[in-house]
Amino acid sequence: MQFLFSLRSHGVTDKKVLAAMEKVDRGKFVQGLFASRAYEDRPLPIPCGQTISQPSVVGLMTQALEVRPRSKVLEIGTGSGYQAAILSLLARRVYSVERHRELAQSARRVLDDLGMVNVTVMTADGSLGLPDQAPFDRILLTAAPEDPPANLLAQLSPGGIMVLPVGQSDSVQSLIKAQKTADGVTYTELCEVRFVPLVEGLA
Ligand code: SAH
Numbered sequence: 598m599q600f601l602f603s604l605r606s607h608g609v610t611d612k613k614v615l616a617a618m619e620k621v622d623r624g625k626f627v628q629g630l631f632a633s634r635a636y637e638d639r640p641l642p643i644p645c646g647q648t649i650s651q652p653s654v655v656g657l658m659t660q661a662l663e664v665r666p667r668s669k670v671l672e673i674g675t676g677s678g679y680q681a682a683i684l685s686l687l688a689r690r691v692y693s694v695e696r697h698r699e700l701a702q703s704a705r706r707v708l709d710d711l712g713m714v715n716v717t718v719m720t721a722d723g724s725l726g727l728p729d730q731a732p733f734d735r736i737l738l739t740a741a742p743e744d745p746p747a748n749l750l751a752q753l754s755p756g757g758i759m760v761l762p763v764g765q766s767d768s769v770q771s772l773i774k775a776q777k778t779a780d781g782v783t784y785t786e787l788c789e790v791r792f793v794p795l796v797e798g799l800a
Contacts, residue, residue, distance in 0.1 A: 598623065600638035600652040607638075609656030617686040618656055623649075625707050626677035645697040645800065647793055649677040650739060654772075654790060661760045661774045661787055662735050664688050671730070671752070673723030673795070674739035678704025678716075684737070685713040692716075692730055694723040697800040724797045726752040733757065740795040741770045745784070753777045760787075766794035 601619060609615060626649060627635040634641060640651045650658075659680070664670060664687040672681055675695035681704065684691045693716060695701040701720040708716050721727070723738075724746060731752035738749075738761035745763055753759055757777045764770030772787040 599636040603638045604653055604656045607653035607657065609653060609660055611660045613687060614656055614660045614683075617659070617683045618652065620686060621679065621682045621711075623652065623679055625711070626679040626682070626704075628703075643677045643700070644703070645700055647676050647697070647700065649679055650792070655680055655683065657787065658737060658739075658760050658772065659683055659687070661758075661772075662737055663758055664735055668734040669730075670735040670737065671727055671733040672737045672739065673726075673749075674793075675701055675704045675718055676739065678707050678718070680737070680739055681716050681718070682708060682711060682713055685716045688715070688735070690715050690717075692719065692727055692733075694719045694721040694727060696720070696722055696796065696798065720799065722798055724748075724795055728752065735759070736761075738762065738795065739792065741766060741792040742795040745773065745775060746795075750775065750777065750782060755779070762790045762792040766792075 624635040631641045640648045668688040669690045670688045672693040675693040681693040698720045705718045732754040736759040741762040759775040762770040772790045774785045
């Protein structure tokens with residue numbers, strides 16, 4: 598996989614993250630016209646007008662999330678299921694929510710084929726989080742809200758970490774790491790990114 602060579606130069610150095618990205622075949626998550634480009638370090642179109650993220654950005658976000666073997670993780674924006682597959686190898690339990698039923702179903706099929714039984718994919722509005730399953734040790738958004746959503750922070754365990762792009766969808770956004778401590782929430786800005794917007798409601 599070509600893009601594996603560019604992960605390190607983009608700052609992805611965590612050995613467990615690199616090993617997980619080596620194991621997951623991105624080609625399984627990109628269908629049709631763009632399948633032949635699955636191994637390039639580029640975002641690519643997927644159905645429903647959405648995108649599978651650029652591998653180096655997936656690597657940076659996963660690394661920033663500091664997933665532990667016992668972590669219970671919520672991903673908002675399943676899309677192709679690629680990011681969920683990587684989280685599946687690093688975490689105990691992954692919940693991934695997607696507002697497009699078609700995407701949730703096809704991601705479920707690919708994850709089933711790969712035998713990734715610790716991932717639950719749900720068609721739901723992720724802007725509400727997943728109150729029934731909360732709290733989560735880690736929350737990852739792969740769609741950008743305009744501000745960090747307070748209701749999602751509330752679903753984070755003490756000591757938990759949330760990684761998310763924040764900003765307007767038509768401009769450059771910031772990748773933010775939010776850490777919940779005893780005294781409140783600390784925010785670190787990691788880099789500039791470009792993601793599809795977090796849209797409220799089911800598609
Ligand atoms: N993590 C994905 C990238 C998906 S792009 C991957 O690895 O392929 C972001 C996804 O977020 C899109 O599929 C979009 O439909 C979804 N999304 C946007 N707003 C959402 C919301 N409120 N709830 C759930 N999913 C949402």
